[in-house]
Amino acid sequence: MRDETVRHALRSSSRYAHGFTARLRGEGTVARRAWRGAYVRSIFAGDIASALTAAMTGYVVRFGPAGAPEARVSLWVALVLPLVWVAAMLVARTYEQRFLWLGAEEFRRVFFAAALLLAAVGTVSWAFKLEVARGFVILAVPVATLLTLAQRYVRRRSLHRQRAHGRFQQTTLLVGHRAGVQALHEQVDREAYHGYRVVGCAIPGGRDAAAEFDGLPVLGDLDEVIDIVRGFEVDTVAVLPSPELDGAALRRLGWKLEDTRAELLLAPAVSEVAGPRVSIRPVAGLPLLHMERPELRGARRFTKEAFDRTSAALGLLFLAPVLLGITLAVTMTSDGPVFFRQERVGRDGRKFPMLKFRSMVAGADRMVDDLADESDGNGVLFKKKDDPRVTSVGKILRRYSLDELPQLINVVRGEMSLVGPRPPLQTEVERYGYDMHRRFLVKPGLTGLWQVSGRSDLSWDDSVRIDVRYVENWSLMFDFMILWKTAGAVLRGSGAY
Structure with missing residues (x-):
């Protein structure tokens, strides 16, 4: 019964009167996320091509087009490098979707994989006394790193451009009080290339408070979030700080969302502080958010x-x-x-x-x-x-x-x-x-x-x-x-x- 009420609220909104509701129901979370697998496969293939190009370049520069008798071992290393390179990328977890598309973590992990590979090659060649041309390795690995970073950057920029034009997006529900919802909605609209398409909000009072707020349909109250997510297969739920969703209520919401395909995002109260200044540390048996001082001196x-x-x-x-x-x-x-x-x-x-x-x-x-x-x-x-x-x-x-x-x-x-x-x-x-x-x-x-x-x-x-x-x-x-x-x-x- 509640699901039907939520659907009726969506249909009554002016934003969904132009066929958006039908499209939202027809796509589904699985269909909207189908492109992710193809994206990962494309950067995987790009990494192999980058490593193969780097290996051939290093071999030709080090030994010349015709090679040399003493270069036979290095030739095998050159041919194996793409497989070893991809293995290093897997160990560094550079293909996990949570590190892709946004932020610098993907590129940091590529650098880590390259350093790991250099250290591994040096250690193995020393331990087993393998004849590996150091000049080849020192040239091939950095070239593979640069090519890998370049092809991943180009693919990311292409994705951002397409997202800015409405493709490859995920539906998002904003949950919280009016001021927070409005500020986050404006921020999401400014950063359209992040791929979040806000489809509505849940605020205290729900539809009794307003049918529409900040150009968004009010889909329900704070305790109707799960019904909204299930009714329209919402991909992402962004929760803003509010007294109604305290620790226990937020924990229960997270548990309920585990039965859906929706991701849960929590907007911290200190929204402009991020990166290395914020960490979670156990204090008195509780995982508390610790905010370091900004490093402006020394x-x-x-x-x-x-x-x-x-x-x-x-x-x-x-x-x-x-x-x-x-x-x-x-x-x-x-x-x-x-x-x-x-x-x-x-x-x-x-x-x-x-x-x-x-x-x-x-x-x-x-x-x-x-x-x-x-x-x-x-x-x-x-x-x-x-x-x-x-x-x-x-x-x-x-x-x-x-x-x-x-x-x-x-x-x-x-x-x-x-x-x-x-x-x-x-x-x-x-x-x-x-x-x-x-x-x-x-x-x-x-x-x-x-x-x-x-x-x-x-x-x-x-x-x-x-x-x-x-x-x-x-x-x-x-x-x-x-x-x-x-x-x-x-x-x-x-x-x-």
Whole structure:
């Protein structure tokens, strides 16, 4: 009877009135997940092809196309390498679906498998006194690693593009209070490539509270989750913190979901803290979530500053011809200084003069009040897509973020980092809430999560969330990932105006 009530609620929703309900019932969890097996098989075949290519390359480079009499043992090693390579990938569990599609864990495990294989080959050849050409192994294994990472990355990017267009998705039910459901729904919509398609929500009061909330049908109360999952074969249940679903209730929900094909996701209250800072430890006989302090001082901070300043100095040296060309272009096309200096707020609230190539007419900063009513920004930052103050050369500089290059000087001077939160104006800081002051624990960056997440297209709430996320989860590997993604963001030019 309850299942029939849930179905009736879905049919009455405007979102499902256009045939979505029938399609949801007709697909089923098994059908929606059928692509996963094919995806794993494709990367398995890609790994074999990568190892075979690396083996042949290593053999030819080491011994030449015709080989050599002493290379017969190495030839057998080259032919066996693809099988050994795949075995190492299996040992490192790189084919488990929970490590695929999202996050860096898949790539870390590939690196671990490569290191494991190198160690195993060295140990076995030493123990049994096998004649294995070290030059061949040292070349073939790294090449196999790079090819494997490349083919997995290409397949992942292809999957993300298809997910963004509505393919290979899994239905998701959001469970919790209104504020949490709305925030998570917005986040899931922003990250469509993750493949979660929200089909409805369960909130306190259920359908008595509302037929629809935040554009989603309200499918029931918090105690009707199992009926909803069974009635429509929901793939994923995302549960937000709520007093109604305490430890015992949540445990019982997990037990009931074991009889279905649905996965259970729990959204922590500290949603912007992740990665190595969070671990589960037994305390007084209970598995408690332990949150480490962010590592913003000591050796890691020294390493970051040394890397930033050295890289910035080398960047200035390498880019000297480009900087000179931009200097001439700015000088010859408009009146005014080459550089634009603006006071920004850095770490610990200290002010510093940030440098940029001038991309606007001289005195553009004094025209903001006249254009304030036409802002395309997020309510706090002034931005205008067709800003009349921008010069012809400035449009090109801003399109590819070339106007930001002089900030390498700020990095060398220790006022900025290569990666960090966006450097704010004092007028912005005066409007900050408590959370945003967290960003002053680190230096502002030449690039950052804001640069690779939409730049000027971000809302103010998104900007706050992104800056706090960076500070809470900083690591050198995180910086490398952002630097890698910055190149693509700059070439696309999304949000740059």
